[in-house]
Amino acid sequence: MTDKTQFRPHRRAVMAGVASAAALAATGVRAQGAPVSLNIIDVAGNLQLTQASIEAFVKANPKLISRLNFSRAPSPELPAKLKAQQDANRVDIDLVLTGPGAMSDGIQQGLWVDLWKSHGAALPKPEDIYHEQALMMQKNFGQNEGVAVVYSPSGPLFGYSAERLKTVPKTAAEFLAFVKQNPKRFTYARPLNSGPGWTFLQGLPYILGDADPSDPMKGWDKSWAYLKELGTGIDYYPTGTAATMKEFGDGTRDVIVTTFGWDINPRVLGIVPKEAKVFALANTHWIPDTQFMCVPKGVQAEKMPALLALINHLLKPEAQAATYDKGYFYPGPAIKGITLDMAPQESRDILKEFGRPEYDGMILQTPTRPPLTPERLVAAFRRWDQEIGVGHGAPK
Known part of the structure; x- marks a missing residue:
């Protein structure tokens, strides 16, 4: 299910994107040359929650990313496809948005870059940003490879x-x-x-x-x-x-x-x-349940600065608040301190009508x-x- 609602970035989103790029530069990650195109594949329905925020970041950072290509595929098909690309040394997928299935297969087969080890300096500390249950999922499930982006009980x-x-x-x-x-x-x-x-x-x-x-x-x-x-x-x-x-x-x-x-x-x-x-x-x-951002091994090195900046952006409060969406992954945010009153008005109206008052207590x-x-x-x-x-x- 894909949400095609038009998104117009607020000034805060633009400034957050600039700040993400500045923070990335401060970590010592190799500076990026020309802007790069990114191929993002979704095997979990995650784009419904994140696509608008991704597009807002790209619009605010044309020197990092020149073009986005989105695609979708069934989760069970992805690991074999990635493995074949890696064996042929021709990886054309830069970022995977995945749930537990492909995430687990990828860990087992060694398909993912260990982002938290190899690029930890370019990412926030998990303990500083994730709420308790999302942190548990990050440590026990995402391990070093995936970066948790949304959470649901x-x-x-x-x-x-x-x-x-x-x-x-x-x-x-x-x-x-x-x-x-x-x-x-x-x-x-x-x-x-x-x-x-x-x-x-x-x-x-x-x-x-x-x-x-x-x-x-x-x-x-x-x-x-x-x-x-x-x-x-x-x-x-x-x-x-x-x-x-x-x-x-x-x-x-x-x-x-x-x-x-x-x-x-x-x-x-x-x-x-x-x-x-x-x-x-x-x-x-x-x-x-948690959905993760994963970078496949074999991605071109010149794309890593843009990928890390994008990952950072999707962990920012405004992008996280947008994951309340239309209840697709209720509640949605993986980051602590993100409440429904921070979500877009459309999300608040929808959840008022279709949400269940008993859920928070449950x-x-x-x-x-x-x-x-x-x-x-x-x-x-x-x-x-x-x-x-x-x-x-x-x-x-």
């Missing part, structure tokens, strides 16, 4: 139609009974390519009280058994979240897996009815747990594909 939540679901399940057992008694009325998307699916997969061990929620191979016996049983009432698993929203909106599904952002934004866009409701199961723990009162480490997340995705998704539309 995420879920897992379930969206439902009050007209079609009369008794809302409160426990995992009640939910399983509903799915088995009402086949084909619930589904969720393949976790590798879905934020809600990713969150549900990792949140389930906490809901079920599994032996070790941090170890999908040895500590998820209850979860894998539950997912297999749940699958007896599921006809197929869509390849992405958007398909589940469409099926929920047209009445094909009574219940779907969702998150804070995927609850709000599709209702804003009219894909899902405004009156749709949400519930969380007993023992829910939030599994937060976010504060529900425990948050770290996602799996990248290597374990990759293992969990692989096991889900092989044991759960097989035969239901997921790759074998």
Whole structure:
């Protein structure tokens, strides 16, 4: 989902861009010569939150960046594409905007520049800028390679139609009974390519009280058994979240897996009815989601000053406040001290109408747990594909 709203930079945005370039020069990063073009690929829907800020920065810094080229691709396809380019020594992607899937694969395959180590002097200290939960995601998930740009407590939540679901399940057992008694009325998307699916997969061990929620191979016996049983009432698993929203909106599904952002934004866009409701199961723990900025290994050295300046700009308060957007990654900001009253008026109006008053309390009162480490997340995705998704539309 892409927001094409026109953006006119305020004077503060222009000054922030100039300041970013000045700060970069002070770090000792090699000075840039002629302005460069940047190829930015989005595999997480992040441009909806950041494209206007990126374009404002470029407009304010013509001596750094001459041209932007945006593209989008499914997350699972990116690592192999990048690896092939790197093996051929012909990398033509300069910045990747990614969620956990491609981020984890990239770390495992050594695809990313270790920005925080190699260029730490050109970046702010994480402890100085990130709020507590975003800092946890940066350290545990982004590690040295990715730079966290947006944050959401995420879920897992379930969206439902009050007209079609009369008794809302409160426990995992009640939910399983509903799915088995009402086949084909619930589904969720393949976790590798879905934020809600990713969150549900990792949140389930906490809901079920599994032996070790941090170890999908040895500590998820209850979860894998539950997912297999749940699958007896599921006809197929869509390849992405958007398909589940469409099926929920047209009445094909009574219940779907969702998150804070995927609850709000599709209702804003009219894909899902405004009156749709949400519930969380007993023992829910939030599994937060974060999107990162990553620079692939093999990027031309002369582009690094511009990339670092752009990354710095997207961590500034005005760019961060813009990530409230239309609720797509609610709340959005990864930087501490960014509140809704700092967001554009359009965002404030939308969230007043489509947000849920109970969300702020739910976010504060529900425990948050770290996602799996990248290597374990990759293992969990692989096991889900092989044991759960097989035969239901997921790759074998």
